[in-house]
Amino acid sequence: xxxxxxxxxxxxxxxxNIDSVNEYLGNxxxxxxxxxxxxxxxxxxxKSGDKxxxxxxxxxxxxxxxxxxxxSRERMSYEIRALKTFKDIANNxxxxxxxxxxxxxxxxxxxxxxxxIMRKGLIQATKYPNFAEHxxxxxxxxxxxxxxxxxxSSEKRELMDKFNSNRELCKMTEDFVFTFPYMxxxxxxxxxxxxxxxQELIHDIGFKVNILxxxxxxxxxxxALLHGDLHTGSIMLNENETYVIDPEFAFFGPFGFDIxxxxxxxxxxxxxHFERTKDEIFQEWVLETIREVLLDFEENFLExxxxxxxxxxxxxxxxxxxxxxxxxxxxxxxxxxESLGFAGAKMARRxxxxxxxxxILGIKDLEARARVEGKSLKIAKRLVxxxxxxxxIDELLDIIRGV
Amino acid sequence: xxxxxxxxxxxxxxxxNIDSVNEYLGNxxxxxxxxxxxxxxxxxxxKSGDKxxxxxxxxxxxxxxxxxxxxSRERMSYEIRALKTFKDIANNxxxxxxxxxxxxxxxxxxxxxxxxIMRKGLIQATKYPNFAEHxxxxxxxxxxxxxxxxxxSSEKRELMDKFNSNRELCKMTEDFVFTFPYMxxxxxxxxxxxxxxxQELIHDIGFKVNILxxxxxxxxxxxALLHGDLHTGSIMLNENETYVIDPEFAFFGPFGFDIxxxxxxxxxxxxxHFERTKDEIFQEWVLETIREVLLDFEENFLExxxxxxxxxxxxxxxxxxxxxxxxxxxxxxxxxxESLGFAGAKMARRxxxxxxxxxILGIKDLEARARVEGKSLKIAKRLVxxxxxxxxIDELLDIIRGV
Numbered sequence: 001x002x003x004x005x006x007x008x009x010x011x012x013x014x015x016x017n018i019d020s021v022n023e024y025l026g027n028x029x030x031x032x033x034x035x036x037x038x039x040x041x042x043x044x045x046x047k048s049g050d051k052x053x054x055x056x057x058x059x060x061x062x063x064x065x066x067x068x069x070x071x072s073r074e075r076m077s078y079e080i081r082a083l084k085t086f087k088d089i090a091n092n093x094x095x096x097x098x099x100x101x102x103x104x105x106x107x108x109x110x111x112x113x114x115x116x117i118m119r120k121g122l123i124q125a126t127k128y129p130n131f132a133e134h135x136x137x138x139x140x141x142x143x144x145x146x147x148x149x150x151x152x153s154s155e156k157r158e159l160m161d162k163f164n165s166n167r168e169l170c171k172m173t174e175d176f177v178f179t180f181p182y183m184x185x186x187x188x189x190x191x192x193x194x195x196x197x198x199q200e201l202i203h204d205i206g207f208k209v210n211i212l213x214x215x216x217x218x219x220x221x222x223x224a225l226l227h228g229d230l231h232t233g234s235i236m237l238n239e240n241e242t243y244v245i246d247p248e249f250a251f252f253g254p255f256g257f258d259i260x261x262x263x264x265x266x267x268x269x270x271x272x273h274f275e276r277t278k279d280e281i282f283q284e285w286v287l288e289t290i291r292e293v294l295l296d297f298e299e300n301f302l303e304x305x306x307x308x309x310x311x312x313x314x315x316x317x318x319x320x321x322x323x324x325x326x327x328x329x330x331x332x333x334x335x336x337x338e339s340l341g342f343a344g345a346k347m348a349r350r351x352x353x354x355x356x357x358x359x360i361l362g363i364k365d366l367e368a369r370a371r372v373e374g375k376s377l378k379i380a381k382r383l384v385x386x387x388x389x390x391x392x393i394d395e396l397l398d399i400i401r402g403v
Numbered sequence: 404x405x406x407x408x409x410x411x412x413x414x415x416x417x418x419x420n421i422d423s424v425n426e427y428l429g430n431x432x433x434x435x436x437x438x439x440x441x442x443x444x445x446x447x448x449x450k451s452g453d454k455x456x457x458x459x460x461x462x463x464x465x466x467x468x469x470x471x472x473x474x475s476r477e478r479m480s481y482e483i484r485a486l487k488t489f490k491d492i493a494n495n496x497x498x499x500x501x502x503x504x505x506x507x508x509x510x511x512x513x514x515x516x517x518x519x520i521m522r523k524g525l526i527q528a529t530k531y532p533n534f535a536e537h538x539x540x541x542x543x544x545x546x547x548x549x550x551x552x553x554x555x556s557s558e559k560r561e562l563m564d565k566f567n568s569n570r571e572l573c574k575m576t577e578d579f580v581f582t583f584p585y586m587x588x589x590x591x592x593x594x595x596x597x598x599x600x601x602q603e604l605i606h607d608i609g610f611k612v613n614i615l616x617x618x619x620x621x622x623x624x625x626x627a628l629l630h631g632d633l634h635t636g637s638i639m640l641n642e643n644e645t646y647v648i649d650p651e652f653a654f655f656g657p658f659g660f661d662i663x664x665x666x667x668x669x670x671x672x673x674x675x676h677f678e679r680t681k682d683e684i685f686q687e688w689v690l691e692t693i694r695e696v697l698l699d700f701e702e703n704f705l706e707x708x709x710x711x712x713x714x715x716x717x718x719x720x721x722x723x724x725x726x727x728x729x730x731x732x733x734x735x736x737x738x739x740x741e742s743l744g745f746a747g748a749k750m751a752r753r754x755x756x757x758x759x760x761x762x763i764l765g766i767k768d769l770e771a772r773a774r775v776e777g778k779s780l781k782i783a784k785r786l787v788x789x790x791x792x793x794x795x796i797d798e799l800l801d802i803i804r805g806v
Contacts, residue, residue, distance in 0.1 A: 148622050153577055154570040156622075164564055167557040174556055174715065183721045191518070207725045209733070216716055219551050219559075312577065313619055318586045323611045372621045 001071070001103055004399050006057055008032045011044060020098045021108055035078055036063075040075070042247070049388075052113065053098055053143060057106040058248075071168060075106035075248040078166045083107065083251035085159070085225060086138075089145040093138040093244050105325035112243055116237040122232060122269040123359055134242035135235070135262060139293075140300030144254050148312035149305060156312055160222060160252045169249045170219075172227065178215035181353035182208060188352050193236035195371035197377055198352050206385045214341050214384070222252040229349040230261040231346075231357070232269070255335045259297060260342025265357070266290050268347060271375045272359040275368040287397060292341075294393050298332055337387050340396060344383025351377050365402055375403040404506055406476070406566070411435045417525045418458075419778060423501045424511055428454050439466075443651070448514060453517065454499055460509040461651075473721040474571060479508035480567045485517060485653035486510065488562070489541075490626060492548040496541040515646055518639040525672040526762055528685040535695035537645035538638070538665060541599050542696075543703030546658050549628035551715035552708060559715055561626060572652045573622075576631065580748055581618035584756035585611060591755050596773035598786050600780055601755050602672055609788045617787070625655040633664040633732075634749075634760070635672070639752025647787070658738045662700060669693050670803055671750060674778045675762040678771040692802060697796050701735055740790050743799060747786025754780050778806040 006014060011032055014023050020055065025048035033045045040063050044055045058076035062069040080100040087094040095110035121128065147158050176222055180187050182202055190198050201207060227234065227250025236243045272287040304327065311315045319327070350357050351373050363369040382399050383390075390396055405615055414435055418424050436448045443466050447458045461479035465472040468723035483503040490497040491602060524531065551559050583590050592724035593601050601637065604610060633653025639646045669778045673689040676682055708731065721729070753760050754776050762778065766772040785802050786793075793799055 013708075063569050148619070153574045153622065157567055157570050157573070161564075164560055164567055167560050170560070171556045175718075179721055183718070203723075205723075205729060206774045208722055209730045212716065212722065212726070212730045213733070216551070217557065219715060220624060220626045223623045303424055313615065313623060315582045318582055319611055319615065320606075320608075322608050323615070326608060327615045329611045330616070343512070 001101065003104055005042070005059055006044075006055070006104075006106070008034070011046065011055060014104075015046065015108070016296075018099050018108070021046075021053060023052065024098060027048075040071070046108075047126050052111040053108050054095075054111045055106060055108045057104065059105075073105040075147050075166075075169055076107065077102045077239065078163060078169070078250050079246065079248040080107050082225065082227070082247035083109075085246065086142050086227075086244065090138045090244075092143040093134060093242055094139050095243055095245065112245075115238050115241065115243060118232040118237050118360060119269075120176065121237070122286075123272070123276070123362065124276045125273060125279045125286045127282060128237055128239065128242070128289075130240065131237060131242055132289045132296055134237070135244075136219075136293050136296035138242070138244055139259055139262070139297050140304060143224040143258070144301050144304045146252075147223055147255070149314070150308055153312040156167070159225065163251045164227060166251045168251070169228065170251050172221065173249060174215060176353055176355065177349045178218060181349040181351070182211055187354040189354060189356065190352050191250055191366060191370055191373055193366055194373050194377075195373060196352065201348070201352070201377070201381070204381070207381055210341065210384045210387070211345060214338075214345050216259060217254045217338060218342075219253075221254040224252065224257050225250060226253045227258050229255070230258040232262075232265040233357075250357045254338055254342075256338030256340075257292075257342045259335070259339035260344075262293060262345035263290055263339060263343040264350075265385075266293070267343065267379060268350060268357055268372075268376055269359050271372050271379075271403075272363065274375070275363050275365075275372055276359075287400065289401075291393050291397065293338065294396075297386070298336070301335075302328060302332065312348055337390060338385045338394075341387030342391055344380045344385075344387065347376055347380035348384065351380070355370040376401045404504065404730055406682065407507070408445070408462055409447075409458070409507075409528040411437070411447075413451065414458060417507075418449065418511070421511070421751075422717040424449075424456060425546075427456065427501060432668055443474070449511075455514040456511050457498075457514045458509060458511045460507065462508075465786065469638070471554060476508040478569070478572055479510065480505040481566060481572070481653050482649065482651040483510050484565050485628065485650035486512075488549065488565075488714040489545050489630075489647065489650065493541045493544040493647075496537060496645055496712055498646055498648065513716065515639045518644065518646060520643050521635040521638040521640050522668070522672075522761060524640070525689075526675070526679065526765065528676060528680045530685060530688045531642060531645070531692075532639055533643065534640060535692045537640070537697055538647075539648055539696050539699035541645070542662055542665070543707060544698050545630070546627040546661070547585060547704050547707045549655075550626055550658070552717070553676065553711055553714050556715040562628065566628060566654045569652070569654045572631065574652050576652060577618060577622065578755055579758065580752045581614055584754070585614055589695075592757060592759065593755050594769060594776055596769055596771055597754065597776050599613060600777060603752070604755070604780070605783070607784070608660060610784055613744065614786045617748050618742075620657045620741060621660060621745075624657040626745045628653060629656045630661050630664075631656070633661040635665075636760075638706060657741055657745075659743075661743030661747050662697075662718045662738070662742035663747075664749050666693055666746040667749035667753075668762075669696070670782060671753060671760055671775075672762050674775050674806075675783075677778070678766050678768075678775055679762075690803065693803075694796050694800065696732055696798075697739065701739070704738075705731065705735065721771050739795075743786045743793055744790030747783045747788075747790065750779055750783035751787065752767065754783070781806045 028049040035043050042057045046053050053150045057074040061067045062071045067315050097109045099108040144150050207337040208283050209217055226252055227247045234246045360372050434450040438446050443485045445460045448454050461476040465474045466471045500512050502511040513656040543722050630650045631654055637649045665744055673686050676686050763775050
């Protein structure tokens with residue numbers, strides 16, 4: 001079908017032929033509502049009785065800016081491919097997909113109406129006791145099973161082919177996470193009370209050398225299929241379920257990048273509550289969650305590895321127990337350390353870059369906000385500059401508590 | 404044109420319509436001769452008067468084994484793409500290309516009839532005083548200008564797209580360079596006098612852990628377009644000219660892999676002459692050449708980098724001199740060390756793996772050959788196990804002289 005932007009009316013026409021959607025919705029009258037909460041896309045709820053689905057369509061520009069900011073609608077192709085790939089290997093953490101159409105840049109999927117965007121929940125100091133287990137399972141599955149630790153050499157190259165051309169969105173990360181926030185750039189957005197710290201940062205040699213290292217890893221280490229933008233705004237959850245959404249930034253990159261995004265967002269949530277709620281119990285829960293995410297990830301990842309006898313990297317019969325034990329130690333330590341480096345970059349960019357996080361930006365008192373930003377920057381700098389030396393989770397937690 | 408295997412007769416038909424070839428060859432009668440020295444492909448010389456060109460066509464099996472060993476003829480597509488890419492950026496080191504045809508899996512190019520396969524020259528203890536300068540220029544250009552240090556983010560991804568699917572040949576390297584030679588495997592070919600050393604190697608934990616590290620780099624670090632099989636049999640040269648040929652293994656991999664292949668082959672040539680000619684002056688020239696290749700590569704690479712103000716990795720205005728200086732030091736040291744690791748793997752696999760090198764295998768006295776193999780293995784083990792600790796070229800040369 002040739003691409004066209006759908007409206008209420010044309011959606012009715014469009015879904016008439018889609019059995020999976022009609023079967024699910026049943027025969028009652030259909031109501032369609034546009035819920036324009038996205039920066040990039042059009043999102044509709046299609047309701048019929050008590051059933052509903054989401055239809056998401058990409059338009060060839062950045063929706064929140066308008067047609068003058070063109071952005072290829074092919075981003076939806078990568079989102080579709082990533083959702084389908086992740087659905088196959090991490091079923092419980094991906095919404096059900098009823099229909100997808102790359103030509104039309106659209107997908108129809110489960111309406112997560114019993115779930116909340118995690119960032120909003122965290123701002124309200126809501127604890128999610130199963131989050132660590134869920135997200136670490138998702139991370140272990142999505143990363144391990146798209147890597148050369150699980151796939152054959154040729155399967156991995158085939159999968160890479162589907163994502164390698166996600167140029168525009170990779171470039172956005174390269175610019176907005178690894179470059180612009182640490183130099184003079186029009187896109188930056190700096191709290192007046194943080195000008196001094198910003199000036200210090202853009203002249204911090206050790207920080208910038210390591211940002212280049214991390215950017216180089218991001219661009220050149222093609223280890224696994226990443227979500228690519230796994231902040232707490234890309235997670236919808238409740239006490240019992242955790243869903244990962246919006247993987248339009250998906251591409252093959254370093255294991256640590258998605259893990260780092262989660263850690264960064266949790267640290268910034270923790271810091272924001274020094275001003276927001278001063279709820280120490282919630283803050284302790286956040287720190288405990290960071291520990292659990294990292295520990296459970298490692299445990300789940302190693303469990304998957306133990307079950308896998310043959311892969312692109314490890315041919316059966318090549319390595320005995322001692323070799324595998326030693327190699328896995330080095331491998332996991334490397335993922336851990338790079339995760340922390342990426343967490344640092346993700347935190348730093350939220351302070352001075354174009355896209356802040358509501359956890360911090362929502363603090364309207366500029367002095368209070370600057371206190372959170374200052375703490376966040378201190379941690380970010382240490383993570384970026386020292387990630388190769390941080391040995392374990394306790395050291396990480398000491399750094400966080402230290403501010 | 405639909406694929407078919409060409410013969411003398413059909414080549415005459417085929418080239419009738421190719422102006423570039425006809426213009427070059429002129430109007431004299433054409434003679435065609437098959438020179439079957441390849442393992443993989445059919446190679447013809449097309450002569451007319453004193454002019455001649457080479458026509459190389461891939462068949463869908465491994466030529467040296469026969470039709471029962473299928474190997475996709477698409478390998479020629481990667482060879483064509485790599486030759487064209489390298490020709491654009493390292494013109495002097497790539498033969499002239501008159502015509503190429505991916506559908507027919509064939510290429511017509513300059514006949515290098517004033518040149519010798521470098522391995523044959525080295526076996527005869529011939530010195531090539533300009534080789535180090537030529538190959539280091541080729542390496543610097545081909546690696547730098549296909550990397551994110553030179554290309555834009557999106558140019559690099561576009562170029563990667565052309566090579567990412569070179570699955571079969573990447574898999575061959577993964578198996579035959581990084582896996583089979585270090586385990587029990589039918590494809591291995593072991594000098595009876597080296598059985599003890601082979602047994603030791605396949606139980607050497609430190610060696611195998613680091614082989615896994617290097618294999619992982621090979622598979623997951625997509626830094627630059629590599630030749631992928633740059634041994635001295637893929638180089639044709641004379642005193643004044645050096646040409647790189649046969650890049651059918653081309654893919655995006657780590658900077659150090661091609662450099663390591665050159666270093667490995669030079670070290671093995673050096674070692675072979677303890678038994679072949681005992682020509683110490685030639686051996687000293689080989690060691691001096693290793694030093695020059697590494698030094699000149701670094702100098703050329705850094706010169707290209709200094710000339711480049713904007714790339715995928717480094718945005719103009721991001722990094723001041725101090726940042727760039729420090730980052731470049733770390734970067735070049737990393738390339739150097741990984742080159743030595745890959746050199747070690749390349750050497751080790753030549754001793755026990757399926758494809759030995761004529762420099763060593765051509766020594767018919769098994770005891771003499773074992774002495775060379777033993778020395779080669781000692782160096783290979785140190786390079787693989789210690790590559791991350793070797794600081795400079797003098798340390799490398801000490802290791803080589805030490806055996």
